[in-house]
Amino acid sequence: MTSFIDLDLGKGKDVISKHIYGHFVEHLGRCIYNGLWVGDDSPIPNTRGIRNDIVEALKAIKIPNLRWPGGCFADNYHWKDGIGPREDRPCMVNTDWGHVVENNHFGTHEFMDLCEQLKTEPYICGNVGSGTVQEMQQWVEYMTFDGQSPMANLRKKNGKDEPWKVKFFGVGNENWGCGGHMKAETYAEKYRQYQTYVNNYSGNNILKIACGPSEADYHWTEVIMRECMKETQQLKNSTHDKPIHSVWEYYRPQMWGLSLHYYVRNRLNYTSATKFDESLWFEYMQRTLYMDELITNHSNVMDQYDPDKKVAIIVDEWGSWYEPEPGTHPRFLFQQNTLRDALIAGVTLNIFNNHCDRVKMANIAQLINVLQALILTDGSDMLLTPTYYVFDMYKDHQDSTLIPLDLETRDYLFGDGSIPVVNASASRNQEGKVHITLCNLDPNRSEEITFNLKGENAISSVNARILTDPAMNACNTFEQPDQIKPCNFNDIKVQGNWISIILPAKSVLAIEIAFK
Known part of the structure; x- marks a missing residue:
């Protein structure tokens, strides 16, 4: 049988957001330390501690956004520990990923420098699990306020006079799991509270992203949409015949996106990234295609509260997950990357493209040396994986019009x-x-x-x-x-x-x- 593809070039209307081709770095294994960050005293060519070869490779694929600091790490991260002179920053124990001790040398200034070198949008994930409302509010003020305030003055003291622009901000991560093991109802209340204090300063406009479901947890999606869209529905159903510009509009919970996490894996028996037969090839292709069902079903739930699709699905963790490579730290999640992973990436990105009316951003996990990485490093050596090449081959879809x-x-x-x-x-x-x-x-x-x-x-x-x-x-x-x-x-x-x-x-x- 010959496969047949029919394209009517006049039917396209939805745009494939470039942010579907986003990426993710977490304080996990060798993703940041001994990955993209080598320090400015390293013999490896770098710009202010960030590897030059990695930056050039990522610029070549037009990386549109970068998520940081996690992941599970985000809900244990206290941002003030990662600012100021590096020699004065306190060490911390990374309780999520191997209990290694980190020196906090890669913090807010270093991450924003990385984004500026890449010419990409930062996607900050805030701490809801172990952080406070005040801590989150102050971080946003520190990064984005252009004026006189305690946080803006502290940023200037640390060497950055002008504020940064922050487009995306996640209010917590996996709060159903490592981010606090919350019930959906509990997180919905937390989100309504915390997001209120993620303020827009000095012309910066933040798009807020709520922690969404794990895989097929449709109850979580239903609760978050119901509880966080209440005022929106009330305003929409109001009999007022004039635009509402009152405190209603200002204070109502705002949610640009709802995250979704899904990994292609076998939870009961993690398998090798490189040693597999056709049965495991087929199984992982099946699991990859399941992403289409997940997006369709979660979007159907969201349609009940948001039929106009104003709230986006943000698949900010996706990719393949195997057992770590033999001889490596089991909590560093280092795995090889094969032709099978290239197919997983290609199929997944096609699915996102075809759902671009609802999917507006995604972040493969993760960028370097962790899970389905685009880049692997070994000392001064660096290589590009098959997954990297898929992103290179697909980059022309960015901000183009989908053709059904x-x-x-x-x-x-x-x-x-x-x-x-x-x-x-x-x-x-x-x-x-x-x-x-x-x-x-x-x-x-x-x-x-x-x-x-x-x-x-x-x-x-x-x-x-x-x-x-x-x-x-x-x-x-x-x-x-x-x-x-x-x-x-x-x-x-x-x-x-x-x-x-x-x-x-x-x-x-x-x-x-x-x-x-």
Whole structure:
């Protein structure tokens, strides 16, 4: 059977936010310390302690936002310990990740410097689990107030006269678990309270993100939406015929986004990142596709309180999770990254693209040396993983208009299970070029695909890049850092506005189409 994709280029209306392609760094293992942060006295080339090679690699994929300081770490982090002269900062025990002692040398100033070097938006996650309302309020004031105040003056004393811009702020993390083991009703009240004091100063406009559910906890979503959208519903249902600019509007709980966390893993039996057979390939592809069901179902719950989709789903933790590599610290979560992870990333990003009416931001976990990392380091050496290359291949979707597509494809059968062979998304940028990203989930068979592009002049050029390898577990190592990377794909036939290709087994393909 030939797979068929039908695209009507005139039907696109929703924009794929660039923030879907966001990232995440946590004080966990070697993500920050001995990862992106080496200190300004390191022989490894750096700018104010931040590795230059990592910054350049991330700028190349147009990283749009970066989440910090966690993760579970966020609800144990007290920001004032991470400011001022580094030699005076108190050490702390990282109780979440291995009870290692940290020196707090990477704090607010260092993170904001990193974001400025990357030209990316900071996404700060505040401490609800063990922090106070005052602590959160003061952190926002410290970062963003341009004037005379205790916190602004403290920032200036620490060397930053001008305030930073902070676009995204998360009010707690996983408060159903490591962030306090709260009931949904308890967190809803906490959110309503804490977010009140996440203020906008000096023209800075913060988009507030509430802690959302773990996986399929639809009760959590229902409670948070119900309790945090009450005043919004009352205002919407009001019989007033004039705009309301009263204290009602000012004080009502504000929630731009609701987070969702989902990892592709087997909770009962964490498996190896590199040693697996086809049964585990198939299982992890199934688990990856489950993201589509989660987003659909949570969005349906949210529609009851927010039918206009003003509140976004923020998938700020996602990715694959395996057992740590042998010989490494079990709480540092260091794992290799294979072609299987490239497929997991490609399929997941396609799902986010296709749900861009509700999904407005996402953050893969994590950036360096932790879980489904884009970059691995070993001393001064650095390598790019297959997942990094997927982000590079997909970057043209950022802020482009989603093109809905009709996809007919065969099933990939294994044992008693079946999943669609082809997974895809498409978009059109402001220059009129169309980008299509495809994944072949079958590790054994190639797939012929025919595309019908309607509503445009004839095709003038088609360019494509592919990521694949004969081995399911192909990965880059420090001995062979370029084992798997994208290459040009030329097996493309064009006739008018029809395209046909043969998509190799276990591959990710990115196509760019220009028109006459």
